[in-house]
Amino acid sequence: MDPARKRTVRLVVALSAAVLLAAALVYTSFSASSEARSPSQLLSSAQPGKTYQLTGKVVAGYQRSGTTTNFRVRDRSGNISVPVRYVGALPDPFRAGREVIVDVRKEGGVFVGEKDSLVTKCPSKFTAEKT
Amino acid sequence: MVAGRACLIVALGICLYGIGASVYGARSGRREWVASGRRAVYALAGVSLVAFLILQAAFLRSDFSFALVTSHSSTTTPAFYRATAVWSSQEGSLLLWLTLLSLWSSLMLFATRRRLREIAPYATAVLLGLGGFFAILLVFYASPFERTIGPVPAEGVGLNPLLRHPSMMIHPPMLYSGYTLFAVPFAFAVGALVARRLNADWIRHTRPFTLTAWFFLGMGIVLGARWSYSELGWGGYWAWDPVENASLMPWLTGTAFLHSAMIQEKRGMLKVWNASLVLATGVLAILGTFLVRSGILESIHAFGASTLGVPFLVLIALMTAGSVYLVATRAPQLRAEHRLDSLLSREAAFLLNNLVLVLLCVVIWWGTFFPLISEALTGHRHTFGPPMFDKLTVPLAIVLVLLSGIGPLIAWRRATVANLRRNFVVPVGVGVAVLALALALGAGSRPDALIMFAFAGFVVGGVGQELVRGVRARRVMAREPVPLALVSLVRRNRRRYGGYLVHVGMAVVFVGIAASSSFAHERDVQLSAGDSVRVGGYTIDYVRPTAKLVAAPNGRLERIDLGADMRVARGGEAPRLVHTERSYFPSVGPMLGPVSRFFEGESTSEVGLRAGLERDFWITVAPDTQRLDARVKEGDRVFTRADKAGALTDTERNELLGQALSGLAGSYAKNPPAATFRVLVSPMVTWIWLGAIVVLLGALIALWPSPRAVGRRVTAAYAARVGREARVPA
Numbered sequence: 070m071d072p073a074r075k076r077t078v079r080l081v082v083a084l085s086a087a088v089l090l091a092a093a094l095v096y097t098s099f100s101a102s103s104e105a106r107s108p109s110q111l112l113s114s115a116q117p118g119k120t121y122q123l124t125g126k127v128v129a130g131y132q133r134s135g136t137t138t139n140f141r142v143r144d145r146s147g148n149i150s151v152p153v154r155y156v157g158a159l160p161d162p163f164r165a166g167r168e169v170i171v172d173v174r175k176e177g178g179v180f181v182g183e184k185d186s187l188v189t190k191c192p193s194k195f196t197a198e199k200t
Numbered sequence: 201m202v203a204g205r206a207c208l209i210v211a212l213g214i215c216l217y218g219i220g221a222s223v224y225g226a227r228s229g230r231r232e233w234v235a236s237g238r239r240a241v242y243a244l245a246g247v248s249l250v251a252f253l254i255l256q257a258a259f260l261r262s263d264f265s266f267a268l269v270t271s272h273s274s275t276t277t278p279a280f281y282r283a284t285a286v287w288s289s290q291e292g293s294l295l296l297w298l299t300l301l302s303l304w305s306s307l308m309l310f311a312t313r314r315r316l317r318e319i320a321p322y323a324t325a326v327l328l329g330l331g332g333f334f335a336i337l338l339v340f341y342a343s344p345f346e347r348t349i350g351p352v353p354a355e356g357v358g359l360n361p362l363l364r365h366p367s368m369m370i371h372p373p374m375l376y377s378g379y380t381l382f383a384v385p386f387a388f389a390v391g392a393l394v395a396r397r398l399n400a401d402w403i404r405h406t407r408p409f410t411l412t413a414w415f416f417l418g419m420g421i422v423l424g425a426r427w428s429y430s431e432l433g434w435g436g437y438w439a440w441d442p443v444e445n446a447s448l449m450p451w452l453t454g455t456a457f458l459h460s461a462m463i464q465e466k467r468g469m470l471k472v473w474n475a476s477l478v479l480a481t482g483v484l485a486i487l488g489t490f491l492v493r494s495g496i497l498e499s500i501h502a503f504g505a506s507t508l509g510v511p512f513l514v515l516i517a518l519m520t521a522g523s524v525y526l527v528a529t530r531a532p533q534l535r536a537e538h539r540l541d542s543l544l545s546r547e548a549a550f551l552l553n554n555l556v557l558v559l560l561c562v563v564i565w566w567g568t569f570f571p572l573i574s575e576a577l578t579g580h581r582h583t584f585g586p587p588m589f590d591k592l593t594v595p596l597a598i599v600l601v602l603l604s605g606i607g608p609l610i611a612w613r614r615a616t617v618a619n620l621r622r623n624f625v626v627p628v629g630v631g632v633a634v635l636a637l638a639l640a641l642g643a644g645s646r647p648d649a650l651i652m653f654a655f656a657g658f659v660v661g662g663v664g665q666e667l668v669r670g671v672r673a674r675r676v677m678a679r680e681p682v683p684l685a686l687v688s689l690v691r692r693n694r695r696r697y698g699g700y701l702v703h704v705g706m707a708v709v710f711v712g713i714a715a716s717s718s719f720a721h722e723r724d725v726q727l728s729a730g731d732s733v734r735v736g737g738y739t740i741d742y743v744r745p746t747a748k749l750v751a752a753p754n755g756r757l758e759r760i761d762l763g764a765d766m767r768v769a770r771g772g773e774a775p776r777l778v779h780t781e782r783s784y785f786p787s788v789g790p791m792l793g794p795v796s797r798f799f800e801g802e803s804t805s806e807v808g809l810r811a812g813l814e815r816d817f818w819i820t821v822a823p824d825t826q827r828l829d830a831r832v833k834e835g836d837r838v839f840t841r842a843d844k845a846g847a848l849t850d851t852e853r854n855e856l857l858g859q860a861l862s863g864l865a866g867s868y869a870k871n872p873p874a875a876t877f878r879v880l881v882s883p884m885v886t887w888i889w890l891g892a893i894v895v896l897l898g899a900l901i902a903l904w905p906s907p908r909a910v911g912r913r914v915t916a917a918y919a920a921r922v923g924r925e926a927r928v929p930a
Binding site: 090094097098099101102103104105122133135136156157158159160161162164165172186188 | 362432439441559563566567570571574580581582583584585588591592724725726782800802803804805820822824826874876878
């Protein structure tokens, strides 16, 4: 095979492999990811059994019983909130008013947090936008 | 404060002048302007260091007239942490960035002041451009020298308790050093492309800085992982958080560059690839800084919403567009001098290793930015969880470890069957032996971990074989005893053997990661004093609760510690006492009462840790403070009434508050409610930290100048002096 043709074949093979890998990555990503939702979005459209990533602020007055914590998460700017039941250790910075991210699944009227999915924003670095 | 602000304005002026002087000097060929541009970098280092020291002094003496000191420090913050609080803020960390960038740039430009004459002026302009960008942010967007609004308070908010860890002194400066040092090869690559001086000279001269950047960034990442493991109270060391990923991406492309640069140096190949890699690494380093500061992605570590996102985006766009333009327009000069002779060669192994590293970086980039990409495509944000990251990266990491074993063993240009047989039999044998051992120890349930162990054995076997052969050869040639032969072998080729040691260290790190993530036992459990539980072969008894009030050296109340003494035993071993506690720091929230602020503020876990080569025992406690609520509220009412009546002096109030809190702590210890514990038994975590130390040693060996290089420099300096003196009339 002449060198120019060989180079073309190599380029086509490499590009095809790259396109295949990229397609596999895109497909896997969408099929295995969870949608990020605010409490108000979750209230209006959550389907039972499907996993969502809930983002919002912890409402004051959460209750702990053993390793289970029941709390409400509200919109960042707004008062609409959803009830969350989370089993497991809470991160150290977990407090009322703090921003949290947690993977949840709708079970009845409650959103059940997945194990070890709860993260709280580090308050040392979180500052509101300066206007 | 005024002096600090003035320093930053002068720094901005210096950057603008230096860029102009360097570019004019390079274009006109007037070396005095080039030298002036270089001196501008030294001056930038001087003024930014002065600004940094002014801010540092304000933190150390708790000068609350500085708004930044008020919001990030307090008189109860220990002096060690007051020193580190400077870079806990957005503004302070930007100033640290500028200071480190200017210091490292000065060092590089001083080292190359008589070399790379065509490239250095453009590199100087790029470095000053980056410095100027940070100076603009510090002058116009995030000034660290703002005055506190209103009367100067007697006390500040304090450093976040989560940041009160010895790593705070070294982890951020290491990460920032890594990021800023990667600016050096980036700038010199741009200089080489602009000046069209595209041989391997710029790679050779910037190599110590690239390696140091790689070393600092890597150590910063490991220290962050260690900090997370021992302080954050969740038991992990890596969470695939966007900010963690942001530090890993430039490290991966930097690793790829360190390997592929060898091929350009030795065989004049991969010039486009190398230029692209080093430019991408520079852009990724800025991208990491952007991610922490823009609030664009949800991250536990991010600074949150701020106004810095747009300037960073503009800089990243400029750097990317400029890099693409330079590589595209210089493509004809970047043509390889040789072609790949065979797929069975060291060059091919290095190339494959590069592809895997870049693929890892692409996958991590994709996962990190997937929320934004998916939102653009579908209108909804989708996110990756850690399991997805693991699924995509673990196979690539396994291939990477295998290639790091193959690289040192395979011949340059073309490997023969004899070469393969001679070099691969022993390492493969070691890999198979490790595989058999792991199977015998019951690791068969996790094939991915099993393969990783075997490949790590192969890497160690290969490096061991190379060392044994080298030592044997030295003994035959120089008749040296084994220890001396080993030292002289490494001394004569520090780069090679330093690199081998880094490979061994990384293999050990990967063994630790594979074992601890595959075979850990974790349990969240509620226990009352006297209760027992079994986790991962350990019997754990909750012996007694502990409670104490801690005052700062100035007498102010600093925190309450509520904890637990646990008796821990495994098999026939003698039981040992392990202590864990949670520290509660007072909040400064104006709506909270004087007593309840101690229970509604920040809290941090002090992990009870028994680390060992085989496994770590790790435990944290979350005390239930609800039983104290009624007494806390009563205390609030009493103190609020007394405050309104003005019945107490500050000293009396502090004393009485101390007594009240001591009473509460004592009541918790006497009549403790059940507490929640997280117990983790994790095998071989210590191997990660030990592997990192081996990597550190290897990198230091590779960085140390070889005696021949020192000799060459001394000879060159002597020749230059003789030349100069010969021209000077006696």
